[in-house]
Amino acid sequence: MKITVAGETKEVADGLTVQGLIELENVETPQYVTVSVNEEFIDANSFETHILSEGDEVEFLYFMGGGATDRAKEEGNAVYE
Amino acid sequence: MKITIRRSDLDRITEHARAESPDEACGLIAGRDDADGTRIIEKVYILTNTDHTNEHFTIDPREQLAAVKDMRANGLSPLGNWHSHPETPSRPSDEDKRLANDSRASYLILSLEKEDPVLNAFHIEGEPGDRTVRKEELIITEE
Ligand SMILES: [Zn+2]
Numbered sequence: 001m002k003i004t005v006a007g008e009t010k011e012v013a014d015g016l017t018v019q020g021l022i023e024l025e026n027v028e029t030p031q032y033v034t035v036s037v038n039e040e041f042i043d044a045n046s047f048e049t050h051i052l053s054e055g056d057e058v059e060f061l062y063f064m065g066g067g068a069t070d071r072a073k074e075e076g077n078a079v080y081e
Numbered sequence: 082m083k084i085t086i087r088r089s090d091l092d093r094i095t096e097h098a099r100a101e102s103p104d105e106a107c108g109l110i111a112g113r114d115d116a117d118g119t120r121i122i123e124k125v126y127i128l129t130n131t132d133h134t135n136e137h138f139t140i141d142p143r144e145q146l147a148a149v150k151d152m153r154a155n156g157l158s159p160l161g162n163w164h165s166h167p168e169t170p171s172r173p174s175d176e177d178k179r180l181a182n183d184s185r186a187s188y189l190i191l192s193l194e195k196e197d198p199v200l201n202a203f204h205i206e207g208e209p210g211d212r213t214v215r216k217e218e219l220i221i222t223e224e
Contacts, residue, residue: 007153032182034142041142059146062183064109064162065132065139067176 001054012052019047027060034061084120084160084187084202085220086110095198097127098165098191103135107164109148110189111157120187120217123157130164137176138164161186171199178212181205187217 001014005025012024018037022030035042036059042050052058098106107130112123126148129141140162152159161183166174171192173181181188184206192199202217 007150029182036142036146039146059149061142061145061149063139063142063180064107064145065137066105066164066180067137067174 001052003052003055004057006059016052017048018042018050018052018058021052021058022047022060025060029062032063034063035059036061082118082120082187082204083218083220084122085222086122086125086189086200088221088223090122090125091198091200091221094125094127094163094165094191095193098167098193098198101130101165102167102193104133105130105135105138105165105167106191107138107140107162109140109145109162110160110187111148111152111155112160113158120160122160124152124155125163126151135167159186161188163189163191165191165193167193170194171201173203173205173214178205178214179209181212182209189219 002009002011005021012021018035022033027033035047037050037052037056094106094108108128109126110122111126112121114120128144128148130138131141132139149159169192171190173188173190177188188203188205190201190203200219202219204215204217205212207213
């Protein structure tokens with residue numbers, strides 16, 4: 001079947017799961033990746049069971065975030081250069 | 082590495098970050114890598130910080146998805162992200178380093194700590210807990 005991964009059309013085996021696609025695509029640091037199929041976000045617990053279908057559009061998004069907290073600051077001795 | 086940003090884009094994110102302060106503001110950057118290795122930011126996306134605090138930021142994944150599609154439609158490459166530090170200097174915090182999982186990305190940090198905003202760009206490499214931070218040479222273009 002044909003699916004689209006990050007905008008590119010690919011031929012993949014029928015019955016491929018999201019987890020299978022992550023492995024096939026050699027996705028780096030998959031623990032930080034959010035997956036959407038046809039603009040729906042897939043729960044990480046369903047990666048193994050979510051079977052892809054012909055025409056699916058899949059995107060891999062890296063979690064993007066940060067924080068103001070410095071461990072040193074939490075411990076009460078903030079050090080800024 | 083050199084990275085360029087337009088003055089107009091810098092002004093736009095500064096204005097937005099000031100409006101959001103004391104919460105952190107955030108977004109994505111897109112553009113291209115020039116033949117000589119200079120990174121050119123062609124488009125800056127202002128996205129929602131779903132954490133809505135001054136302690137943390139998480140880019141709204143739905144907006145991130147829309148931005149990634151917009152980049153692709155416009156022939157731009159994802160170059161990294163930007164966020165503001167309303168009360169702290171323009172350098173990655175421990176938490177920023179821990180969550181910087183893309184070694185190819187440029188991480189822009191806009192500090193509003195002083196009256197004049199300070200923007201710096203960083204590369205963050207290595208494993209979580211043992212990151213190497215390198216400052217990039219940021220060039221503000223006037224076009
Ligand atoms: Zn930060």
